[in-house]
Structure formats: C-alpha cells, structure tokens
Amino acid sequence: MVRDPHRRPVSFGALHVLRGVDLVAHAGTVTVILGPSGSGKSTLLRSINHLEKVDRGLIRVGGELIGYRQSGNRLHELSERQILKQRAGIGFVFQNFNLFPHLTALENVAEAPVSALRRPKAQVYERARELLARVDLADKADAYPRQLSGGQQQRVAIARALALEPQLILFDEPTSALDPELVGEVLDVLRDLAATGTTMIVVTHEIGFAREAADNVIFMDEGQIVEQGPPAQVLDNPRHDRTRTFLSKVLI
Numbered sequence: 183m184v185r186d187p188h189r190r191p192v193s194f195g196a197l198h199v200l201r202g203v204d205l206v207a208h209a210g211t212v213t214v215i216l217g218p219s220g221s222g223k224s225t226l227l228r229s230i231n232h233l234e235k236v237d238r239g240l241i242r243v244g245g246e247l248i249g250y251r252q253s254g255n256r257l258h259e260l261s262e263r264q265i266l267k268q269r270a271g272i273g274f275v276f277q278n279f280n281l282f283p284h285l286t287a288l289e290n291v292a293e294a295p296v297s298a299l300r301r302p303k304a305q306v307y308e309r310a311r312e313l314l315a316r317v318d319l320a321d322k323a324d325a326y327p328r329q330l331s332g333g334q335q336q337r338v339a340i341a342r343a344l345a346l347e348p349q350l351i352l353f354d355e356p357t358s359a360l361d362p363e364l365v366g367e368v369l370d371v372l373r374d375l376a377a378t379g380t381t382m383i384v385v386t387h388e389i390g391f392a393r394e395a396a397d398n399v400i401f402m403d404e405g406q407i408v409e410q411g412p413p414a415q416v417l418d419n420p421r422h423d424r425t426r427t428f429l430s431k432v433l434i
Contacts, residue, residue: 200225200236201405207350207398209244210379214392214413217402218428223385226402227352230383231272232265243272244349270298273343273351277358279335281327287314287338288323291345299346306345313341317371333364340371351375353384387432393417401425 200222207213215223228234230241232249240257241248248268250257260268281290291310295301314320317337327335336356343351353372357365369391375382376395386392392399392413399416401408401424409422420426 200229203239203405203407205400205407205410207381207383209349209381211381211397212376212395213383213398213400214396215383215385215400215402216387216389216392216416216428217400217408221402222405223402224354225405227274227354227383227385230350230352231269231274233274235259243268248272266298270294270346271349273346273348275336275339275343275351275353275356277355279327279332279339279359281335281338281342283327286324286326287319287330287334287341290327290338291342294342295345310341310345313344314338316344316374317341318367331364332360333367336360336368337371340368340375350381350383353382353386355385355387357386357388389417389429389432401428403428 203222203226205213205226215226217223225234229236230243230248232241235249240250240252246268249265250259252258281287282293285293288307288310291313292303292306295306295309296303311320311323314323317340319334319337319341322330322334322338325334327338330338336359340351340356356372357368360368365388369388372382372384372391373395384391384396396413398410399413400410401416401420401422403424408424409416409420415421416425417429420429
C-alpha cells in the first residue's frame with residue numbers, strides 16, 4: 183500500500199504545490215493520475231520516493247515510513263544511505279529515459295542491482311537479459327542508448343526499474359517525450375505489467391490507457407485531488423466541473 187497522507191502540503195517558498203492530498207494505492211493495482219500541467223502530479227510522484235520532502239504528513243510504502251523514522255510524535259529524517267535503500271524498492275521511470283549513455287542496454291539494466299545491491303554479477307546479467315526480453319528488446323542487449331529509438335530507450339528504462347524487483351513503480355508521463363508512432367510500444371509494456379499484477383502509479387495524458395488498464399483514476403488540479411474513482415466513473419461520468427472541462431479538451 184502507498185499512502186500519500188492526510189492533509190499533506192508540499193511547498194516551494196510561498197507556493198503550495200500539494201495541498202491536503204490523501205491517496206491509497208493497493209498492492210497489485212494500477213493508479214492513473216490525470217491533470218493539467220502544474221497541477222502537482224509529478225511532485226506527488228517525487229514525494230512518494232522522497233525526491234521531494236513533504237512539509238507535513240506521512241508516506242508509507244508496504245507499511246514502511248518513507249524518508250523518516252518516527253519517535254513518538256516526532257519525525258527524524260533518515261540518512262541518505264537509508265533513503266537510497268528505500269528507493270531501491272520503489273521503481274521510477276522518467277519521461278526522458280535517463281539512461282547512462284556510456285552503458286549498453288544490458289549494462290543499464292544490470293547497473294543498480296550490481297552496484298547498489300551488491301548482487302552477483304552473473305545472476306544479475308542473466309536476469310537483465312530476461313527483462314530485456316520481457317520488454318521485447320532481447321536483440322538490443324548490446325546496443326547503446328544513442329542506437330535506440332525513444333520507445334526502445336523507454337522500454338530499457340522500464341526493464342531497469344523492474345531489475346530491482348520493486349514493490350511499486352512510479353511512471354512520470356512515460357510517453358510524453360516520444361514521437362506519436364512510438365507511444366504504442368511503451369503502452370503495450372505497461373499493459374503487460376498491469377496484467378501481471380505490478381503495482382503502478384502512472385502520471386499520463388493517455389486516456390485510452392487509463393480507461394483500459396487503471397483500477398483507480400485520479401484527477402488533480404491546483405495541488406489537490408479533485409476526484410478519484412474507477413475509470414468508468416471519472417472518465418465517463420465525472421462529478422466535478424473541472425474534471426469535465428479537462429476531459430473535454432483531451433478526449434477525442
């Protein structure tokens with residue numbers, strides 16, 4: 183379970199990016215977050231794995247408090263080493279791939295399990311090849327990022343996130359940097375992950391994917407969750423005027 187807690191603002195100076203966000207994502211489910219630019223979607227994701235610090239409230243993944251330890255009513259921030267260990271259990275796929283350009287696809291997937299988790303290299307590389315095959319890139323193991331299309335690079339990034347066997351994977355607009363003809367190949371991988379019970383929180387504007395794969399759809403605006411529920415409710419029968427206005431502009 184991920185709980186992005188009750189009454190939880192995140193602020194930069196005088197700007198409150200998130201206000202009063204309360205979210206539960208159950209294991210094995212797909213949560214899709216929709217909303218206009220600047221609504222706080224990416225900040226919410228970055229808060230879940232402590233890339234952004236919260237001003238108030240708590241975040242838990244699998245029952246574990248993220249970024250802090252609690253002593254009575256006081257919170258104490260964990261060390262960077264402890265936070266990095268927690269992040270290993272929370273995969274993050276960015277919109278711009280963030281692959282290491284000097285490493286092959288196989289090396290990109292294997293890097294974190296070998297360097298961060300100290301797992302046996304032979305075992306990690308075998309698993310990395312399996313993951314590249316899972317995202318239909320078995321033949322690109324020795325290719326460098328510059329030799330791959332955007333869609334292929336994003337699929338390597340997904341395999342890299344899976345290599346750490348995370349409890350949860352966060353996707354921050356994973357198709358927004360892709361040419362339109364490449365979007366489908368990445369969404370196919372996300373659909374496969376959803377079908378196999380991978381716990382995911384996905385920020386996206388791909389309404390078709392939300393309708394098909396999501397268990398819960400959230401619409402955010404001005405740092406708040408305006409409404410949430412099953413896709414049929416939020417996408418086909420939204421209760422809030424702001425949601426209806428947004429969907430009227432993005433639905434075809």
